[in-house]
Amino acid sequence: AQSVAQPEDQVNVAEGNPLTVKCTYSVSGNPYLFWYVQYPNRGLQFLLKYITGDNLVKGSYGFEAEFNKSQTSFHLKKPSALVSDSALYFCAVRDDTGRRALTFGSGTRLQVQP
Amino acid sequence: NAGVTQTPKFRVLKTGQSMTLLCAQDMNHEYMYWYRQDPGMGLRLIHYSVGEGTTAKGEVPDGYNVSRLKKQNFLLGLESAAPSQTSVYFCASSYGQGKAKNIQYFGAGTRLSVL
Numbered sequence: 001a002q003s004v005a006q007p008e009d010q011v012n013v014a015e016g017n018p019l020t021v022k023c024t025y026s027v028s029g030n031p032y033l034f035w036y037v038q039y040p041n042r043g044l045q046f047l048l049k050y051i052t053g054d055n056l057v058k059g060s061y062g063f064e065a066e067f068n069k070s071q072t073s074f075h076l077k078k079p080s081a082l083v084s085d086s087a088l089y090f091c092a093v094r095d096d097t098g099r100r101a102l103t104f105g106s107g108t109r110l111q112v113q114p
Numbered sequence: 115n116a117g118v119t120q121t122p123k124f125r126v127l128k129t130g131q132s133m134t135l136l137c138a139q140d141m142n143h144e145y146m147y148w149y150r151q152d153p154g155m156g157l158r159l160i161h162y163s164v165g166e167g168t169t170a171k172g173e174v175p176d177g178y179n180v181s182r183l184k185k186q187n188f189l190l191g192l193e194s195a196a197p198s199q200t201s202v203y204f205c206a207s208s209y210g211q212g213k214a215k216n217i218q219y220f221g222a223g224t225r226l227s228v229l
Contacts, residue, residue, distance in 0.1 A: 004156075009154075032216060034216075034217075036220075041222070041223075042222055042223075043118070043204055043220035043221050043222045043223055044157075044204065044206075044218075044220040045220070046217050046218070046219070049216060049217065051216060090156060090157070094216060098164065100145060100208065100215070100216070101147060101159045101162055101172060102157070102159075102218060103159075104156035104157045104158075105156055106154050106155060106156045107154075107156055
């Protein structure tokens, strides 16, 4: 069975500083990895994905993620945080079966202080 | 751009009552999903559908039923609500093929309380 771990419940960062939100995964085959963001009282919004190719994936709103196969990690990064980036971030892995459902981590709350 | 629309947005039920949550998408997506979100647990898959007229169980299907009579709609039913079903429910949909097939689009959620 596949799984995703987000070891930090909350990450605090000052506006303008770089941010990292950590994610590690476990899958039996090739990983299909995703980051989603959830703003208060809203559904999840797709940020970026890794299927194959370059280990550094660029996504929406200036976010990027680095895929590291040897460490089974897919950390989300942004060079300069904005207060508006404050939200709940979920890492997910897509299963390899025909249903293509996502298995989510428990989420990391990002708080960017002005 | 409606995308994925869930109704209702909020609902309070008493134990034993029944209700249906409606999910509608206007993107002609083949795949549709129902997840529940509980604090500290991320989202868990309840049921899913890979096309009109087909449904299947996810990880936490007990106490729920679903139907997909039309491609654009995916209904989630609770026949006899229990307090353990207090949660936020999200519907999602995606294409069945093509470059965008891996991206799921989510509705805004339904917040359900069972007393």
